[in-house]
Amino acid sequence: MQDRSEGDINFGDARAGWQRGYIDAETQALLDEDARWFLHQALSTPCLNVIERAEGIYLIDTAGRRIMDFHGNTVHQVGYGHPRVIEAVTQQLATLPFSPRRYTNRAAIDLARRLAELAPGQLNKVLFAPSGTAAIGMALKLARHATGRHKTVSMWDAFHGASLDAISIGGEAIFRRDAGPLLPGTEHVPPPALAARFFGDDGRGHERLADYIDYVLDVQGDVAAVIAEPVRWTTLEAPPADFWPRVRASCDRHGALLIFDEIPSCLGRTGTMFACEQVGCVPDMLVLGKGLGGGVFPMAALIAREDLDVAADRALGHYTHEKSSVGCAAALATLDVIRDEDLLRRSRELGAYGLERLRRMESAVAVRGLGLSFGVEVAGSAVAEAAMYRCLTNGLSFKIGGGNVLTLCPPLTITQTELDAAFEVLALSLRGA
Numbered sequence: 001m002q003d004r005s006e007g008d009i010n011f012g013d014a015r016a017g018w019q020r021g022y023i024d025a026e027t028q029a030l031l032d033e034d035a036r037w038f039l040h041q042a043l044s045t046p047c048l049n050v051i052e053r054a055e056g057i058y059l060i061d062t063a064g065r066r067i068m069d070f071h072g073n074t075v076h077q078v079g080y081g082h083p084r085v086i087e088a089v090t091q092q093l094a095t096l097p098f099s100p101r102r103y104t105n106r107a108a109i110d111l112a113r114r115l116a117e118l119a120p121g122q123l124n125k126v127l128f129a130p131s132g133t134a135a136i137g138m139a140l141k142l143a144r145h146a147t148g149r150h151k152t153v154s155m156w157d158a159f160h161g162a163s164l165d166a167i168s169i170g171g172e173a174i175f176r177r178d179a180g181p182l183l184p185g186t187e188h189v190p191p192p193a194l195a196a197r198f199f200g201d202d203g204r205g206h207e208r209l210a211d212y213i214d215y216v217l218d219v220q221g222d223v224a225a226v227i228a229e230p231v232r233w234t235t236l237e238a239p240p241a242d243f244w245p246r247v248r249a250s251c252d253r254h255g256a257l258l259i260f261d262e263i264p265s266c267l268g269r270t271g272t273m274f275a276c277e278q279v280g281c282v283p284d285m286l287v288l289g290k291g292l293g294g295g296v297f298p299m300a301a302l303i304a305r306e307d308l309d310v311a312a313d314r315a316l317g318h319y320t321h322e323k324s325s326v327g328c329a330a331a332l333a334t335l336d337v338i339r340d341e342d343l344l345r346r347s348r349e350l351g352a353y354g355l356e357r358l359r360r361m362e363s364a365v366a367v368r369g370l371g372l373s374f375g376v377e378v379a380g381s382a383v384a385e386a387a388m389y390r391c392l393t394n395g396l397s398f399k400i401g402g403g404n405v406l407t408l409c410p411p412l413t414i415t416q417t418e419l420d421a422a423f424e425v426l427a428l429s430l431r432g433a
């Protein structure tokens with residue numbers, strides 16, 4: 001159950017051993033206080049360490065150590081504390097710190113227009129939410145209203161957020177097991193990453209998986225939506241080029257909507273503004289989150305096709321911080337930075353350079369890269385954990401996805417020198433130093 005989970009496990013010997021060697025008494029006292037007051041849960045409390053500051057690509061812990069953050073919960077496309085984001089947020093705090101429902105504000109309107117202009121195809125109606133999970137919930141509700149159906153097809157091993165509706169379409173045991181009854185009508189299919197295992201390793205596994213999805217849509221006959229990440233983020237696996245166009249065609253044939261969850265992968269992570277620009281089809285709804293808030297504010301967005309604007313007399317996302325003036329200011333500044341610092345190009349170019357370097361690391365079983373996001377597959381979860389803790393000791397933080405994939409996701413503002421330094425730490429750690 002632990003092996004293919006969303007992140008690294010916060011209980012177990014590897015972590016305890018690392019903490020004994022690394023955490024000083026003052027930090028331990030804070031960690032104990034944290035564990036005293038927070039409800040304990042997998043993947044978070046008890047925590048690993050305590051941080052004091054964050055700047056650029058770095059976290060600074062209570063002992064003053066600088067840690068290159070290639071994890072960042074994927075919120076830090078523009079790094080921590082980018083001056084333009086801080087300035088926009090500070091200005092907005094001073095003039096309009098909150099925007100109560102029933103009113104709108106300039107930042108919200110500007111951000112909705114900007115996202116609609118950036119999104120591909122007919123995706124040009126927007127709704128904001130204070131978390132990716134909440135935006136996924138809005139997408140599910142809109143799919144029900146738009147189609148008059150409630151069923152979904154999603155993928156085992158997927159993660160779409162931690163709420164009950166999101167774990168119903170998600171497929172990770174750590175969220176679903178023992179959770180009790182989940183949403184009805186949430187059909188699951190194997191993920192593209194397991195296509196070869198379930199549908200043949202003769203190179204046609206994905207084709208058969210796409211056929212299988214078509215079959216499920218056909219026998220069910222009343223599926224509202226297929227929902228998935230175009231590129232599974234924890235392991236950075238993109239299916240072959242013809243996979244999503246096939247699923248898109250099946251959705252069209254069977255009257256189901258296609259919803260892409262790009263909560264972690266949006267805004268340049270993959271070298272394009274949206275990952276779906278690289279998978280050969282446009283979904284009916286696109287869900288963004290994480291980095292949209294500039295690494296400052298919880299911001300997520302649902303962008304839907306204009307003709308799906310069909311629920312005017314229903315509440316899709318009645319969230320207190322829906323049109324957050326501060327969150328929208330942070331998002332606008334983030335989009336400005338991505339444009340003005342040419343971060344999409346940087347993501348592609350530095351990403352290609354980084355991938356080349358990773359390919360030279362002998363101890364990796366496989367390496368993958370899309371823009372400035374990398375997946376380094378190693379031989380099992382014990383190897384992955386050992387490498388991660390060695391890296392943490394040497395000042396590099398990243399996530400483990402799928403049990404044995406080191407998922408490296410730096411800010412797009414990272415310099416080549418910083419990337420080199422991080423990969424040097426990684427190479428040493430993989431060699432067991």
Ligand SMILES: Cc1ncc(COP(=O)(O)O)c(C=O)c1O
Nearest residue numbers: 131132133159160161263264289
């Ligand atoms: C693919 C994906 N979907 C949804 C979510 C949930 O987003 P949030 O934590 O903002 O609710 C995440 C968060 O990790 C994610 O990676």
